[in-house]
Structure formats: structure tokens, C-alpha cells
Amino acid sequence: MKIAVPVKFVPDLVEELTIDPGGTALDTSWLRLIINEFDDHAVEQAILLKERVGGQVIVAMAEAEGADDFLFASAAKGADQLIRLTGDFSSSNNHALARALADLLKELKPDLILTGVQAHNDLDGSIGPLLAEYLGLPYVGYVAGLTAAADMVTVRKEYAGGLIAEMEVKLPAVLGIQAAEQPPRYVAYSKIRQVMSTAKIEERAVASLDLSGGITISRMFQPEVTERATMMGGSPEEVADKVIEIFKELGTL
């Protein structure tokens, strides 16, 4: 089974985010980027599938600082083909990206495309279902675990409250991964170093992006907070005493 996993970096939410002077986008000058958590799960799920049924895993990502490291780490985990997309993505939108990725995937002809269920930093649609439509394939998202047969996969789709729907999806298909069956594996840096000397990253230029179909943001801002928490300062001992006060006040201690 040939499995393609397009992945992306997103802003690390632990860092402070600021709006750029234009007021319609994040200020990227100090932005720390990390792999979209769900993409990490998508790569893990792809490798788990490969280990079970055989095949190849392709990981593709737009060029960015740290992107090659992620690609090599994926290879160390078991990915077979690494692709770096080059081009100007700065003014791009998801429709444009999905069309560009669809062109690449038409060439690669995977049986299965796994995307992350979502990335938290953009608004005009999700790449998974957009790709599915541009490729004429079915899409199921919120997937946590799947098994593969010759011409279909059986996926576990999550609904609210812990309800799971087991669905059969004809291949080829696009799935939005919420969680892999097991936590993304850890690879030692020594192993990544080893892979770096043998694995190759293929470069694919994304020529011109067709920007139609996107949306326009006129203002970005930090949410105004109506009620902030009452902050408890002091040493851990002092804070503990205050917390105990609250417990007592509420009759829970």
C-alpha cells in the first residue's frame, strides 16, 4: 500500500503570538513553528499501516526552517520517500495549496492519503477534504485508528462523547487523522543522523498557485477578555493555602 502524508508546521501556541503591523496576519518574525500535532499522528499511523500490510510511506512538506529535520526524522521512523515542496506559499490559501498538492498526488498515485484532521492556524477550508474533492476521492475525518484491506480501509471515526463509528471507505481515499493507534514513536537523534547520510529529499517546485476560492481576513486581533481569573501569587505554600481556602469555601473540604 502506498501512503502519502502531506504535513505542515504551525505556530507553537505556548509562545506569545503577536499580530503583524498590517493587522491581518500573525507576525511571523519571532514565530516558533512546530509540527502540527495531528500530522505527527498521521505519519505514525502511516508507518504503523506499512508495518502491518507492507508498502511505502511518502512524507511531503513545504520548505521551511526545520522541515528537512522533520522529513529525516520521518525517514528514521520508516518513511520511504521524502518530498520538499518549493515555491512561494506566503500569500497562499488552502484552496490554492490543495490544488497544488493534488497535482503532485496525481503523479504519485497513492492508495491512501493521510492528513492531520486540522491545523489551528488557517480558516479557508481544510486541506484533507479539499484534496479529496480535487482528486475525486472520498474523505473521512476525525479518524483514530484504521485497518486496511486490498481495496478499502475500515476506519474508526470519532464523534463527540467518545462514540466511534466504524466505517468502510473505498480506496483510494483521503483520511483526516485525529490520533494514531499509538502515540507517535520517538527516534533517537543518532538514528536520524544515520538516515541523513543515506536518505534523499526530493525537491518539487510548485509553479504558480491559483489563488481563487479563498477568503479574505480584514482584521486579526487578540480576543478581548471580559473576565480574567483572579490570580493567586506568592510561594507554592502560599498558593496552596489559598487553594485550600477556596475548597473550604465551596464546602468540598
Place this chain on the structure above:
Amino acid sequence: MDQDIFVVIEHLRGQIADVSYVMLAGARQLTQDTGGKVMAVLLGHNAQGLANSLAADGVLYIDHPALAEFNSDAYQIALASMIKERSPRLVIFGHSSIGMDIASGLSAKLGIPVVNSCRTFTADGKFVSQICGGKIMAEGDLPTPTALITMVPGGYKSEQGQSTQSATMTAASTPALDGIRIRLKQYIEPDTSDLDIARETMLVSVGRGIQNKDNIELANELAEALGCAVSASRPVVDQGWMPTTRLVGKSGKRVKPKIYLALGISGAPEHVEGMSDSQVIIAVNTDPNAPIYNIARYGTTVDMFDLLPVLTDKIKQAR
């Protein structure tokens, strides 16, 4: 240009999902400002009864066996035909396991822009969406003439989307629902072997800030001293540090204890969705800008690893 707003009703196994009412409430607010009717769109099979509680000006219903359960292929075919035929001003979906499977695909299929994660509409007809885990809001004009929206909860009260008077039902035309590539095999019920965190009056809840599985013990000790249960955010469960039964949020349980002690939880919208009804939220998070402080009553930026042993000891003494 038609001003009507369509709301795609989400339902599973005979139950309307709460986000449907939130969407109806949002649509109602917008029509009051900009005109038009609120039309609930109900896809199902023998599901007319579900229309009873919907606060809408009308219900467009498609009845077909292929729509008996949610199926992104069948839903997209049915909705594409309806949207083409009726050209509404907006079509609102939940930003959920149902809506997110179909809204973007329809956007590409129909060439209609889609706006994700919309939380509210402004009086002059703009969308306000939340991104970056609730840390950033993005605003813009609703694309014309038609736009698709996925909506997150939190901006409108679901009670305002509920009604006791049933709206007029109109049967909409049904396109041929063939070429379906997805089939529901079965539902798997949530695990009930563990305790039900939704019934607990106090929860010690751990997030990614706990760092590893061994540290969960610190939360267990505190919970034991308090005589309550431990719950968790999604990354903690996805890492296998806690069982799924303890998950709070969009994909887990909705809890409303008297006290929710959030340890190393950032307060992402998907988490908040499951615990914002708690009576008192106490947050322990080293990041003073963490969104959790926007909903917590009390907070402290003291490192939880410094606080937990002290707090557990003091509680043991207080007992």
C-alpha cells in the same frame, strides 16, 4: 440574491447535536441584523420528528435511506444539489466530526468559499473566527453571494436555537444518491467500565504540562487526598498516559463539577467545550497568557511541580 441562511442540522442516532442549536441561534442573530429567513436543513430517513425542537423559520427535509446515518458522500451529494438549486446567502455547518467532513469538499465542488471556526457574526455581517487554540480572532466580510461556514460553539447559547413550536417542513428534491464510497459498519459505544467523570463533583484534570506518565502519580496523590477523580486533556490521553474514559472536551465528556482543577492545561477551545460549565475552575499554568485564564475563576502561574506536593500535603493535614 437570496438572504436565507441554511443551517445543516447535525444528528446522530436520533439525537440532535447541541451545535445545531448554537448554529440556529447564530443564524437567527444574523438574520435579525441583515434580513432573510433561517432554514434548518434536515437530512435523514424517517427523521421528521427531529424537526420539532428547531428554532427555524422553516425546515427543508430530504428523506432517503442513504441518509439514515451520517455519510460524507451522501450528505455532500444531497447538499450540493440543494445549494445549487436554492442559492442561499449562507450555509452553516458545525465545526465538528460531521460538518468538517463535508463543508470544505462542498466548497471545492461548488466553487463557494468556506470560512472555518466561525464563533460569532457581527451586526454588519462579518464573520469572527477563532484560530490558534483561541489565542487569536480573525474577522472578515462574509464572502458573497454564497458562503459556507463551519461554526464552533461558545458564541451563542444553544437554548436560543431551541423551540417548542415546530416549523413548517418542506420536502426538498432528492438527487440520485449513488456512487457512495463510504459505508457505516457499526457504532462502538463509549467504554463504561471506568467511572463516569461527568458525574464527579470535583475533578483534578491534567494536561500536557504534566510532561510524562510517571508524573500523573502527582495528580493521583492530590486527587486521593481530596477524594476525587482525575481527568485529562486530549494529548494526555493520546500519549497513552490516561485512559480515554477520562478525556474532557469536544471528543470526550462534558463535565460540570463544583470544582475543576486544571493542571498544565492551556484552555484550547476543544477542551473548554467540555468543561466551561464547571462551577469554579482553578487553573495552574505557568503561561500567564494561557486562554484557560479567560474562563477560570482563580489562577496561578506557580509551577505545578512545585505546587502539587505542597498542596497534597496540606490537604492531608486539613482533613
